[in-house]
Structure formats: C-alpha cells, structure tokens
Amino acid sequence: MKLRTKIHLFTTLLMLSLLIFIHIGIFLLYEQLSINTEVEQLQLRGEELLTTLNKVPAVNTDDVLRAYMPTNGKIRVFDENGNKITSVEYTLSLADIQIDVSEGKSYGKTTIDGQPVIMVSYPAIWVDGSIVEIQLIQLLNDLARNKELLKLILIVVTVLVAIPILLSNMALSSIIIKPLERLSSAMKKNATSRSYEKIELSKVGKDELAEIGRTFNFMMEALETNYKKQEQFVSNASHELKTPLTVIESYAKLLLRRGFTNEQVANEALEAIVSESSRMNDLIVQMLELAKNKEHQAPKITHLNVIKLLENTVSQMRQAYNRNFILHCEKDLWIHSDEQKLKQLLFILLDNARKYSEKEVIVTVRAIDDKVSIAIQDFGVGIPKENISHLFDRFYRVVKDRNRKTGGTGLGLSIAKEIADILQIEIEVESEENVGSTFTLFIPETIQQNEVDSE
Numbered sequence: 240m241k242l243r244t245k246i247h248l249f250t251t252l253l254m255l256s257l258l259i260f261i262h263i264g265i266f267l268l269y270e271q272l273s274i275n276t277e278v279e280q281l282q283l284r285g286e287e288l289l290t291t292l293n294k295v296p297a298v299n300t301d302d303v304l305r306a307y308m309p310t311n312g313k314i315r316v317f318d319e320n321g322n323k324i325t326s327v328e329y330t331l332s333l334a335d336i337q338i339d340v341s342e343g344k345s346y347g348k349t350t351i352d353g354q355p356v357i358m359v360s361y362p363a364i365w366v367d368g369s370i371v372e373i374q375l376i377q378l379l380n381d382l383a384r385n386k387e388l389l390k391l392i393l394i395v396v397t398v399l400v401a402i403p404i405l406l407s408n409m410a411l412s413s414i415i416i417k418p419l420e421r422l423s424s425a426m427k428k429n430a431t432s433r434s435y436e437k438i439e440l441s442k443v444g445k446d447e448l449a450e451i452g453r454t455f456n457f458m459m460e461a462l463e464t465n466y467k468k469q470e471q472f473v474s475n476a477s478h479e480l481k482t483p484l485t486v487i488e489s490y491a492k493l494l495l496r497r498g499f500t501n502e503q504v505a506n507e508a509l510e511a512i513v514s515e516s517s518r519m520n521d522l523i524v525q526m527l528e529l530a531k532n533k534e535h536q537a538p539k540i541t542h543l544n545v546i547k548l549l550e551n552t553v554s555q556m557r558q559a560y561n562r563n564f565i566l567h568c569e570k571d572l573w574i575h576s577d578e579q580k581l582k583q584l585l586f587i588l589l590d591n592a593r594k595y596s597e598k599e600v601i602v603t604v605r606a607i608d609d610k611v612s613i614a615i616q617d618f619g620v621g622i623p624k625e626n627i628s629h630l631f632d633r634f635y636r637v638v639k640d641r642n643r644k645t646g647g648t649g650l651g652l653s654i655a656k657e658i659a660d661i662l663q664i665e666i667e668v669e670s671e672e673n674v675g676s677t678f679t680l681f682i683p684e685t686i687q688q689n690e691v692d693s694e
C-alpha cells in the first residue's frame with residue numbers, strides 16, 4: 240500500500256471512528272438523562288398520590304388514581320398475594336405489561352414496540368387497611384420520538400463532517416507526500432544518470448520536510464564538490480606521474496640505444512632514472528597520505544611541551560640538511576595536541592622554508608591569548624600575492640620550473656592543511672617576492688574533542 244493511501248486511510252478511519260464514538264456517547268447520555276428525568280417526575284407523582292390517598296375518603300380511590308395517572312401511562316394496585324385490586328389506564332397497549340424493578344434500582348424499565356416504558360412502585364396501606372403495592376407505569380413515546388430525531392441528526396452530522404475530514408486528509412497526505420515524491424524522483428534520477436541535481440525548495444518553508452529538502456540539496460552539493468575534487472585529483476595525479484614516467488622511458492631507451500657503448504650517456508641516463516623514480520616515490524607517498532580516510536586519523540592528544548617538541552624537530556632538520564635553523568622562544572609553553580601529526584606539519588613547513596630559500600630559517604614561538612603561535616620565517620624567493628590563496632590546493636605550485644629544481648610535488652601544503660584542520664590549527668601566510676615568507680601556526684592550548692569527533 241502506498242504511503243499516501245496509508246496516511247489517508249489511517250487518519251480518515253481514526254477521525255471517523257472518533258466521531259462515531261462521540262455521537263454514540265451523546266446518544267446514550269441523552270437517553271439516560273431523559274429517562275432519569277421522567278423517573279424523577281413519576282416518583283414525585285407517586286409520592287403525591289400516596290399522600291392524597293391517605294387523606295381522601297375510601298369511595299373515591301379510582302378518581303384519585305385517575306387524577307395522578309401519568310400521561311400515556313397507568314396506575315395499578317396489587318394486594319399482598321399479587322392479585323390486582325384495581326387499575327386505571329390511559330392506553331390499552333400497557334394492559335398486562337410485566338416490569339421488574341432490578342436490584343439496586345428505584346425503577347423498572349422495558350420496551351414495547353421499541354418504545355421505552357418505565358415503572359415505579361410503592362408499598363401502601365389501602366383504604367380497607369390492607370397492604371398493597373401501587374405501580375405507576377409510563378410509556379415514554381416522546382422520548383422514543385426524540386431519540387429517533389437525535390439519531391437522524393447525529394447520522395447527518397457524521398456524514399457532513401466526514402466530507403471535510405476526507406478532503407482535509409487528502410490535502411494533508413498530499414502536503415506530506417508531494418515533497419517526498421519530488422525527493423524520491425530526484426534521487427532516482429541522480430542515481431541512474433549519475434548527476435547531482437537538486438530539488439526546488441520554497442524559500443519560506445521551515446518545517447521538517449523543507450529541512451529534509453535543504454539537507455538533500457546540501458548533500459548533493461557536497462557530493463558534487465567531492466566528485467569534482469576527486470576527478471581533479473585523479474587527473475592531476477596521472478599528469479604528475481606521467482612526466483617522470485616519460486623521462487624514465489626516454490632515458491631507458493637512450494640507455495638501450497647508446498648506453499652500453501658510451502659510459503657518460505649511461506651515467507646521465509641512470510642518474511635521471513634514479514632521480515625521477517625517487518620523485519615518483521615521493522609523489523606516491525604523499526598521494527597515499529592525502530587519500531587516507533580522515534576518520535581513521537583521529538588525533539592522539541597528549542600534553543606537549545611546545546619548546547621541547549620544536550627543539551627536537553629543528554635539530555633533526557639541521558642534521559638532515561646542514562642548514563641554519565634558529566629557534567626563538569619566550570618560555571615553557573604547553574598545549575594539548577597530537578605530537579606526531581604536529582611534527583609532520585612542522586616538517587612540511589620547515590622543509591618548504593629550506594627548499595625555497597638559501598639563508599637561515601627562523602622559528603619563533605609565542606603565547607597569544609589562549610593560543611600558541613609558531614612562525615616559520617625564511618628569506619627566500621617568496622610567493623606573489625595572487626598565488627597565496629591557492630597554496631593549499633592539491634598539486635598547486637607557484638612556478639612549475641621552480642618546483643622541478645626543488646623536487647616538490649605541490650602536495651605538501653595540502654597535507655599540512657588537512658593535518659591543521661584535524662588539530663584545529665589555523666595557518667596564516669605572509670610573503671613578499673624575493674624577500675621571504677612566514678608561515679604562522681596558531682595552535683589552541685586545548686583541542687575541542689567533540690569537533691574532532693565530528694571531523
């Protein structure tokens with residue numbers, strides 16, 4: 240069964256049954272209240288009759304009974320043995336009617352031809368001194384008529400109310416289902432045509448369905464961006480891998496042709512092959528680093544002494560490249576962060592500073608409010624202003640030729656940015672061409688665990 244039919248059927252049935260239930264309640268209540276009122280009046284009549292019977296002379300009993308006879312009813316008197324002494328009646332239909340007063344009730348009730356009949360009875364001392372039972376019986380034909388009328392009114396009201404209920408339920412199911420149907424058809428279309436089409440949304444909609452629509456559009460946008468990024472990455476990666484492979488291939492061919500007879504050519508070819516293979520190796524390692532699933536890179540947070548960490552990192556750089564790295568620090572500073580990831584980030588920036596400059600590299604550590612800043616300053620080629628915003632894009636290099644010499648891949652800063660995001664570190668870049676560059680990290684003293692979890 241379709242969701243639309245289910246909602247429609249369920250709400251309509253529920254509302255109709257509620258309506259019918261309420262109407263049956265009204266009907267029964269009306270019947271009971273009417274009978275109670277009639278019984279009370281009959282009891283009053285009976286009590287007045289008893290008082291009068293005690294006062295009037297013996298001969299006039301039938302007249303007295305007739306005076307108190309209820310409309311559409313009768314009064315009858317039985318002796319102790321149950322034999323009828325006398326009776327006065329208004330209608331013959333009540334001739335020999337038998338009514339029992341059930342236990343705990345002050346009156347008896349039965350029906351004749353669908354019309355209710357009530358009876359109250361009293362023990363009394365008859366004019367001759369014997370004990371008798373006086374019964375007052377009344378046919379409630381007015382009540383029967385009113386009940387029929389009420390029944391008709393309630394049925395008409397039920398039918399009349401059922402129509403708007405039905406219409407409003409149809410409208411309601413359309414309101415709920417339409418956006419879901421649009422969503423479902425957009426999903427199907429996107430799945431079959433591998434597109435990222437969004438659905439049209441009303442600008443004013445604030446309900447849950449509008450929220451689902453907005454989330455869907457947001458998801459499509461994110462998927463499309465991701466897909467484009469991936470496409471770009473694959474095309475960049477294959478392009479980047481193609482260059483060293485072509486170089487290797489051409490030198491290998493040269494080696495085949497002339498390498499065995501000419502030692503100089505052989506050396507040149509092998510050197511080029513070794514250098515390009517190691518470049519390819521670096522590239523692949525960095526690409527794998529970027530391809531790692533972010534979720535599996537949850538940081539291992541520890542309490543770190545920033546100065547010690549920097550002294551250690553900087554001394555490793557000095558030893559590896561025999562360059563002048565100077566460390567300036569104010570005092571002992573502590574942060575909560577992931578030591579390995581932070582070191583990896585520092586290595587990327589220190590390595591860039593080394594690669595793109597000839598002079599010393601200065602590392603300055605400061606405490607700023609609740610953050611610790613680490614500035615890595617070089618006095619090298621610098622970066623033109625218009626290139627700074629692209630630095631963290633994958634495979635981006637300021638000058639391609641410059642990169643050839645330094646052996647860079649254009650992936651270092653992308654990896655640095657991803658690590659910085661995981662560690663909630665901000666990176667600021669200041670640079671001037673032919674003057675130098677400063678990459679500054681702003682590290683929070685404490686990492687917000689919930690933000691990391693949601694990464």
Ligand code: ADP
Binds near residue numbers: 619635636641650
């Ligand atoms: P690469 O492997 O090419 O160094 P990166 O992503 O680390 O890749 O850097 C991207 C580009 O940014 C580099 O190719 C270089 O042109 C420029 N760059 C990065 N750091 C510096 C720096 N300290 N000085 C000058 N240029 C830099």
